[in-house]
Amino acid sequence: MSSDNIENYQETKNMVEHVDEISEKGRISSVLKRWRTAIHNINKKYSKPRLKMTPLVKVSLLALRLYLILLVIILSYKFYTMVM
Amino acid sequence: MESAWYYYKYRRFIKWLGIYLAIAGPGIIVMVADNDAGGITTYAATGAKFGFNLIWLLVLLGPVAYVVQEMTVRLGAVTKRGHAEAIFDAFGPFWGWFSLIDLGFLDFLTMVTEFIGMTAALQIFGVPPILTIIGVSILMISIFVHGRYWTWEKIVLLFCVLNLIYIPAALLVHPQISDIFKGLIPSIPSTGFTGDFFMFFMANIGTTIAPWMIFFQQSSVVDKGMTEKDIPFGKFDTAVGAFFTVVVAIACVILTGMLLFKPGGVDIESAAEAAIVINGSYPIVGTALAIGLFDAGLLGAMCISLASSWAMGEVFGWAHSLNKKVSEAPMFYAFYFLSLIFAGIVVLIPRAPLVLITLFVQVIAVTLLPAALVFLLLLLNNEEMMGKYKNTLMQNIWGFLIVISIIIVSTLYALSAIFPEMFK
Structure with missing residues (x-):
């Protein structure tokens, strides 16, 4: 070639x-x-959202958000203490 | 005249039974599959640790599971939507994506634990894990691809019957009926209300309701084509399933309570370990425990993977029915196959953190379970959506009490998994 x-x-x-x-x-x-x-x-x-946002629905969703935020804080703390 | 009346009653009963047998399936399957590999391990460990002392709790958990799952029957039959789609529709994309992603992740990890249970069970018979994974995957795929919901359901119901193997096994160890009756009376063991007791108490409640069960049964009701008039049969089906769940759980506790329990309690790590120990002295019972564990893992894996595939199909708008052939619903089947194969691969990875994965399942479940339960209650109270099938006051009182209790207990259980010293 x-x-x-x-x-x-x-x-x-x-x-x-x-x-x-x-x-x-x-x-x-x-x-x-x-x-x-x-x-x-x-x-x-x-x-x-199709569901009417009544006070009950609003309070329930707010409680869920707070619950999840709390869980994230606890998990982050655990992760932090594990790493440190 | 009287004989004509009896004949009429008999014909009505036969007609009712015929309709029920046609509709039976989703309730029994979801409830029996609730006794999955993790559930069987919990019951086996409970019996070895506390003997018959916690049987009363298992009896109470039957109605608890029924109250929650019955709501999914009504919701599915009335709205003709799976739970994932119902959440998107009612609460918008934020809660929809949160639920879908959490469910997908949680179901995948739970499937890994089912595979761990299955491989451990068959290892007792000398089957290497890789053969178990390949065999189970082929079996699950072949059951899945018939293109008919009916065929899938009836095959899975056969595996549900195999789950009842714990009942004859428990009879073989000749438990004293009077001891079982004593266990039915709510009481605390002679060792007192210890941290261990609280842990087992929470673990047993934690295994009763899992997020996948809510998604699975609602989608199953929709795929089966159940309508409002089928709701009474769907409820009865769920009640029958709840009854068998409790009976199997009690049989499992009786087995290890009779053969492993000693005063002060015996610690076992898994149902497979219990089967190995029992196998030494009672080979038939040990074998039954191992077969039951394998079947429990298989049932769990079949239902859990399907719950995710249905949810993904509902939200992404893919064809997502077991009545469709693979070519008609390629994405639905592809998702199912891939989740199955990847879960199997994870178990086979050398030094994969399987204990950590099991722990993770408890933690992630607690992020989704409260949301799924709260959404269920809110949806069942929406008159516009549910019409006359919305929750009554009594249903709401029971539903609310149960949901709050499950949320508290499962959260404490997850916290105890994150901080093991918490309840010591």
């Missing part, structure tokens, strides 16, 4: 690899885009 042919071969090989890389990236980005769109659509579909 002449040096020109070797160069052409190398160039073609590089080009194919580059195209593969782009198409792989393209595939990943299209999958991510599809997921993002799906999540966006779900958020839009359920953006208005």
Whole structure:
């Protein structure tokens, strides 16, 4: 094989690899885009909660939030004391 | 005239039974699967530690499980929506995503614990873990891909029957009926109200209601196509399931209570350990305990993975019915297969932190369980959504008391897992 042919071969090989890389990236980005769109659509579909926000519902949801925040604080404390 | 009346009653009963047998399934499956590998370990350890002293608690837990699960039957039959979709719809994306992500993560970790139980059970018979994982995965996939909910349900019901193996096994050890009756009377063991007793008390309550059960039964009711008129049958189905759960739990406690318990209590780490110890002196009973443990893990894994797949399908709008073929619901089946395979792989990873994972399950469960229970109560009180099937005052009183108690006890149990010295 002449040096020109070797160069052409190398160039073609590089080009194919580059195209593969782009198409792989393209595939990943299209999958991510599809997921993002799906999540966006779900958020839009359920953006208005159907349940009427009565005082009971509001208090229950607030209590749940506080409960979860407390749990996160306890878990963070445990993690901190474990690491330290 | 009288014989005609009896004949009429008989025909009515046969008709009722026929309808019930067609509708039976979701309630029995969810309740029997509640006695999963973790549940069986808890009961086996309870019997070895306290003998028959905590049987009364298990009897009380049957109605508790019934009250919670009965609500999912009504909610599913009336709204025709699974619990995940119902949360998104009623409470918006924040609580929806929180529940879905938490459920997915928790179910995956719980599946790992089911696989741990199954591999430990079959190791008693000399089956290497890798063979168990491969065999179980093939079995679960082959049961799942029939394209008919009915077929899946009837096969799973057969595995539920196998779960009753603890009952003949308990009879084989000849327990004294008078001792069992003594155990039915609420009491504290002679050792007093110790930290250990409180831990076991909490663990038994903690195994009664798991978040996946709420999501599973509601989705199952929807996939089966149950409607408002089927609600009484669905309730009866749940009650039958609750009865068998309690009976199996008591049988398991009787087994280890008779064969392992000594005054002062005996500590065992797992149901597999109990099976190995019992196998030495009572091979048939030890074998039954191991088979039961394997079956419990299998039932748990089948239901838990399905609960997640249904939830994901509902929210993402994928076709998500067992009545669809793999080609018609590819994402639903792909999610199921992948979660199954990854859970199996985690168990096979050398030096994987399996104890930590088991601990994690308790902690994460306590982040989702209160939310799922509170949402259930709020949804069941919405007249616009539930119409005449909304909770009555009595249902609300019982539901509220049970939900609050479960939240407190499961939180304390999770805290005891995070801080082991807390109740010592």
